[in-house]
Amino acid sequence: MLQIEKSKRVLFIDDEEVFNFMAESIIDLSGVDWAFDAVTSGQEALEFLLDPNEKFPDVILVDINMPLMNGWEFVDAYNKLNFEGAEETYMAILTSSDNPLDKRKAKEMDLEFYIKPVDIESIKVINLNVEKFNSLSKR
Numbered sequence: 785m786l787q788i789e790k791s792k793r794v795l796f797i798d799d800e801e802v803f804n805f806m807a808e809s810i811i812d813l814s815g816v817d818w819a820f821d822a823v824t825s826g827q828e829a830l831e832f833l834l835d836p837n838e839k840f841p842d843v844i845l846v847d848i849n850m851p852l853m854n855g856w857e858f859v860d861a862y863n864k865l866n867f868e869g870a871e872e873t874y875m876a877i878l879t880s881s882d883n884p885l886d887k888r889k890a891k892e893m894d895l896e897f898y899i900k901p902v903d904i905e906s907i908k909v910i911n912l913n914v915e916k917f918n919s920l921s922k923r
Contacts, residue, residue, distance in 0.1 A: 792914065795841040796822040797829045797858060798878070799850040807902050814907040818843065825850055826858030833867060840869055843914055845878040845898075848886055855879065859893060874917040876910065878902070 794811070796804050804822035811818050821841065823829045829846075830853075832838055844862075848855035855877060862870070876896040879886065890897040896913055898906060 791817040792819070792842040793839055794818045794820055794843040794845065795829065795832065796820070796845050796878070797824075797826060797850075797855070798822065798845075798847040799824045800847075803847075803900065810902055810904055811907055814904045814911075816907055816911045818911075826853030826855065826861070829858055830861055830865070833862070833865075840867065840873065842873060842918075843910075844873060844875040845910070846875065847900075848877060848879040848881050856889065859895070872918075872921055874914045876913070878910075 796807055798804055798807075801822075801824060804824070808820045808822065811820055821832070821838075823832050826846075829844075833840065846855040846858055853861070859875070862875075867873075876898060877886070877890045878898045878900060880900045882899060887897050896910075898910060902910075
């Protein structure tokens with residue numbers, strides 16, 4: 785079977801495997817042209833990103849509340865590692881937290897904040913924001 789290359793690669797970082805499975809299905813249904821990867825912790829995400837055999841994602845969506853390394857700790861570690869091409873990667877928070885402090889922290893870190901669960905419409909909104917980000921970062 786012919787494998788068609790997707791235009792964007794998305795990495796979901798969420799400890800809920802059921803959510804990751806559902807998100808992948810919704811992305812497929814949405815018609816958004818994303819290849820999907822998922823990991824279940826911030827530490828696993830860092831290992832994925834440091835793996836030279838993996839294509840660096842165009843989009844990273846991070847849950848906040850995860851064991852071992854939460855989303856905020858992941859974002860801090862990610863920023864300290866200065867990944868090559870990271871400035872061209874759209875990162876956002878995707879969480880079930882509706883805590884105003886989390887929303888404020890995301891804003892201070894210049895990250896969009898989306899509430900789970902995702903549906904086709906929210907994936908399309910995220911994709912539009914990714915496209916805006918990409919057009920601004922190429923200037």
